[in-house]
Amino acid sequence: MIQALKDFYDREYQSDQYAATRNAEEHAFYPVLKSFIHEYHLREKRCLEIGCGRGAFQDMVADYTGVDISDSVRPYFHKSFQQASATALPFDDGTFDAIWSYAVLEHIPEPEKALSEIRRVLSNNGLLLLAPAWQCRPWAGEGYAVRPFSDFNWKGKLIKLSIPVRDSVVYRSLRVFPARFRHLLEYQRRHHPTVFRYRRLKANFEEYWVSDSDAINDMDPFEAYLWFVSRGDRCLNYRSLKAAFLIRTGALAFQKTGT
Numbered sequence: 111m112i113q114a115l116k117d118f119y120d121r122e123y124q125s126d127q128y129a130a131t132r133n134a135e136e137h138a139f140y141p142v143l144k145s146f147i148h149e150y151h152l153r154e155k156r157c158l159e160i161g162c163g164r165g166a167f168q169d170m171v172a173d174y175t176g177v178d179i180s181d182s183v184r185p186y187f188h189k190s191f192q193q194a195s196a197t198a199l200p201f202d203d204g205t206f207d208a209i210w211s212y213a214v215l216e217h218i219p220e221p222e223k224a225l226s227e228i229r230r231v232l233s234n235n236g237l238l239l240l241a242p243a244w245q246c247r248p249w250a251g252e253g254y255a256v257r258p259f260s261d262f263n264w265k266g267k268l269i270k271l272s273i274p275v276r277d278s279v280v281y282r283s284l285r286v287f288p289a290r291f292r293h294l295l296e297y298q299r300r301h302h303p304t305v306f307r308y309r310r311l312k313a314n315f316e317e318y319w320v321s322d323s324d325a326i327n328d329m330d331p332f333e334a335y336l337w338f339v340s341r342g343d344r345c346l347n348y349r350s351l352k353a354a355f356l357i358r359t360g361a362l363a364f365q366k367t368g369t
């Protein structure tokens with residue numbers, strides 16, 4: 111699958127459709143990242159971006175390294191760039207003071223392995239800003255939300271009809287919160303590092319219908335919270351368990367304080 115991913119992104123990054131924003135200030139993630147860099151004084155720290163794309167954020171800090179599975183983005187960089195998978199980062203333990211990643215983890219075939227690699231190359235007391243697309247929709251890969259009914263057989267038509275219900279806050283809450291409660295109880299009973307649970311999606315590497323048509327994973331941010339906290343790390347923007355339990359979406363910020 112890694113080679114299929116590389117081929118897909120090598121191709122997509124040569125077009126102007128996929129992740130085309132090159133000016134940092136025009137990017138949706140810019141205000142969040144700017145605040146993170148400012149609040150934790152990261153301007154002169156050793157920083158790594160996982161899934162850097164065309165490197166829109168490379169000048170936001172002085173000491174920047176970008177990693178992406180695609181090699182076709184290399185010409186866009188005037189700072190350090192490494193072509194690599196997030197599940198096999200080519201750096202020594204504790205190399206970086208801060209790491210950020212935007213809209214990447216949902217595209218990685220082994221997301222827990224990527225999280226482990228991120229922790230490995232992060233220094234003690236280092237900081238992480240993790241901002242994937244949480245809870246990617248299983249119908250995105252086939253473009254059910256944007257394609258006409260005439261494109262589908264009767265099963266496909268039923269899927270398309272079900273989207274408004276399945277996409278509602280009530281429906282998603284009924285699916286998400288019981289699972290969160292079970293996993294929280296399990297962690298509180300055992301007090302061992304948790305497993306990062308996620309649901310595998312059928313990604314589309316042929317037709318880019320909508321955002322996250324190419325997503326591989328449907329992930330819950332609370333699972334990421336438990337994964338890091340169970341390893342002794344601190345969540346910086348959800349400091350209480352109650353607040354974390356009610357997370358809907360958005361970036362999570364962690365400090366590596368565990369072993």
